[in-house]
Amino acid sequence: MRELAYLRPDDVGDAVAAVSGNPRAQYLGGGTNLVDHLKLGVTSPELLVDVRRLPLDEVEEVAGDDGPVLRVGANVRNSDLAAHPVVRSVFPAVARALLSGASGQIRNQATTAGNLLQRTRCVYFQDVTTACNKRDPGSGCSAxxxxxxxxxxxxxSEACVTTHPSDLAVxxxxxxxxxxxxxxxxxxxVPVLxxxxLPGDRPEQDTTLAHGELITAVELTAGRLTRRSTYYKARDRASYAFALVSVAGALQLDGDTxxxxxxxxxxxxxxxxxxxxxEEALRGSAFSEEAVLAACERELSAAVxxxxxxxxxxxxxxxSALVLGRLAKEDR
Structure with missing residues (x-):
């Protein structure tokens, strides 16, 4: 049994102060990723700061410089966000990505911020008997x-070859x-991009966030392009599986251009x-399946x-050709 302290603040500032002041503190949201890693011994913080009580569970429409902005609180559940009428109509790629993730039970528990911050991992990361540079820097990469x-x-990189698991992030x-x-x-x-x-020689660092920084919201700017968007996930089984490959696309045509x-x-x-x-190869060109395949081939020239x-x-x-092809039919 590992002992750890637990804190459940009501204020964002108090939560940030608690984690930033303790290098062995972690935030706890929906817990669908962190709790598994606690059980497996992958992580062992000395303090958990539960952010579920923070007032970050609303979806709001606000005015932005470039158009209407949807502001999604960090604690909004994946299932609630996928069902939101504005998300379904204006950002369909987001709704479809969320519904592709995990299972209904997990989507009811998982949060928007937690989904983005789940650890980039492979089967070896979660097996503490194997070498893993993400879990134990310098130990090697079993994958x-x-x-x-x-x-x-x-x-x-030579330090890590695993892939990010989030559908929403794509x-x-x-x-x-x-x-x-x-x-x-x-x-x-921070732009989500x-x-x-990328792993480089520090694969243990998944994000560019400093220790103690807390995601409070995600903002999406609405437009014609966001309405013509979708998401497709290829996987080994129909649900509760990570993507072998997934594609999020958005397309705007003027005739065939x-x-x-x-x-x-x-x-x-x-x-x-x-x-x-x-994207650059496709902009300004006539749309066709062949053009999409050729453009993707250019992007994939660096694949190893x-x-x-x-x-x-x-x-x-x-x-990619399937996704953009479907969007092209909608736009014509």
Whole structure:
């Protein structure tokens, strides 16, 4: 039995002060990821700061510089956000990504911020008998040369080859969401594309957040492009499975010409992968399946695969063509 202290503050500032002042303190939200890791011995904090009582469970529509903004509180449950009428109609990629994640029971418990901050991991990370640089820096990476079906094919390093598990994060990456963060020095806004990081030589650090910083909200700006968005997840079984490959896309056409496009991939990297090379190749060109496949091929030119993970290259290319093809039919 491991002893740990427990704190349940009512104020955001008190929560931030408690965690930032203790290097062995962690936030507890829905607990769907952290509690598992406590049980497995993957993590052993000395203080848990429960943020579920904080007033961060509302979805609000506010005015923004570039259009209407949906501000989603950090404690909004995944199931509630997926069912929200504005999310379903204006940000369908977000609703579909949320409904692709985990199971109904977990979606009822998991929070918006917690979903984004779940640990990037593979089977070896959760097995404390194996070497893992994320869990024990410098110990090695068992996934290199081991079970590789879920390994990253983009942005990996010699220290880590695992992939980010969040479906929501991929949709938010495609829609240029912003994360609102409260820290000891006040509030700041972080583009979701800058929230997660590639492993490099520090795979134990999943995000760019400093210790003690707390996500308080996620902001999404509405527009024509967000309404023409969707999400598709390819996996080994129909539910409760991580993505082998997932794609969030948004598309805007003028006739047959691509005027704007967004493309983000899951299951391929240590963080949601925004396919900017493919996007640039498609903008201003005539839309076709062949054009999408060729654009994705350019993005995937840097992919590094093993015999087990090589299937991901054609899979992400074909799923991207499927997603954008469906959106093209809606836009015509």
């Amino acid at each position: 290199i040369g081991g079970y590789a079906r879920y390994n990253a094919i983009l942005g990996a 949709a938010l990456a495609a829609l240029d969401a912003t994360v609102v963060v409260q820290g000891p020095d006040g509030e700041r806004r 800058e929230l997660h990081r 691509v005027t704007d496009v967004r493309l983000a991939w899951g299951g391929v990297a240590h963080r949601p992968w925004r396919a900017t090379v493919a 695969t093993s015999e087990e993970s090589a299937f991901k290259v054609p899979m992400v290319r074909n799923v």
